[in-house]
Amino acid sequence: QSVLTQSPSVSAAPGQKVTISCSGSTSNIGNNDVSWYQQLPGTVPRLLIYDNNKRPSGIPARFSGSKSGTSATLAITGLQTGDEADYYCGTWSDSFWVFGGGTKLTVL
Amino acid sequence: QVQLVQSGAEVKRPGASVKVSCKTSGYNLMTYGISWVRQAPGQRLEWMGWISGYNGHTNYAQKLEGRVILTTDTSTRTFYMELRSLTSDDTAMYYCARADYDFWTGFTPFDFWGQGSLVTVSS
Numbered sequence: 338q339s340v341l342t343q344s345p346s347v348s349a350a351p352g353q354k355v356t357i358s359c360s361g362s363t364s365n366i367g368n369n370d371v372s373w374y375q376q377l378p379g380t381v382p383r384l385l386i387y388d389n390n391k392r393p394s395g396i397p398a399r400f401s402g403s404k405s406g407t408s409a410t411l412a413i414t415g416l417q418t419g420d421e422a423d424y425y426c427g428t429w430s431d432s433f434w435v436f437g438g439g440t441k442l443t444v445l
Numbered sequence: 446q447v448q449l450v451q452s453g454a455e456v457k458r459p460g461a462s463v464k465v466s467c468k469t470s471g472y473n474l475m476t477y478g479i480s481w482v483r484q485a486p487g488q489r490l491e492w493m494g495w496i497s498g499y500n501g502h503t504n505y506a507q508k509l510e511g512r513v514i515l516t517t518d519t520s521t522r523t524f525y526m527e528l529r530s531l532t533s534d535d536t537a538m539y540y541c542a543r544a545d546y547d548f549w550t551g552f553t554p555f556d557f558w559g560q561g562s563l564v565t566v567s568s
Contacts, residue, residue, distance in 0.1 A: 372555070374555070381559070382555075382558060387554035388554070427554075432546070433507070434480060434492040434495070435492065436490040
């Protein structure tokens with residue numbers, strides 16, 4: 338069980354918008370930057386969002402992140418079938434890194 | 446370009462040890478360390494620990510402290526993760542990922558990942 342809580346699953350239709358939340362505490366999200374990772378089926382995780390809301394080179398603008406207090410949110414607009422994946426939030430606390438439990442996105 | 450290339454799959458007996466390697470290239474080794482992350486079948490990502498590329502300083506996840514040892518050979522730019530006293534619960538894909546850590550500013554994001562090394566523990 339992770340100290341960062343994510344909903345196990347979320348679903349939406351192609352073209353729609355979906356949000357994935359990550360809930361923590363003042364010792365982790367409340368005081369440190371959050372990053373998000375996408376893991377397509379059978380592949381290596383890749384960095385999607387860092388420093389709460391920044392996108393690495395090559396990540397489409399359809400993906401965005403935000404943070405408020407002790408929670409962070411990943412938003413994906415214009416959903417595509419290729420976005421079906423597990424999404425993990427992550428941050429650090431007291432010199433340790435923590436990942437959320439992951440959210441499985443299904444594009445109906 | 447940045448590359449992290451890991452060693453191949455391993456099958457180990459319970460109680461044995463395993464050592465996975467992660468050979469890096471394409472960036473300044475002194476400015477980044479390596480985190481190790483594992484993922485049991487169908488499970489979430491689990492952070493195992495981090496080692497500095499600058500001075501070999503380490504941080505370990507409390508759950509694994511005492512069983513995991515992270516080392517580095519700067520001459521070959523290769524990082525190693527050794528896990529001892531294996532049980533079936535250690536069956537997982539093991540990843541190395543580039544990240545730095547500073548006591549004051551914390552971790553940088555895990556921006557480049559190795560391809561993964563599957564470790565299977567079975568009698």
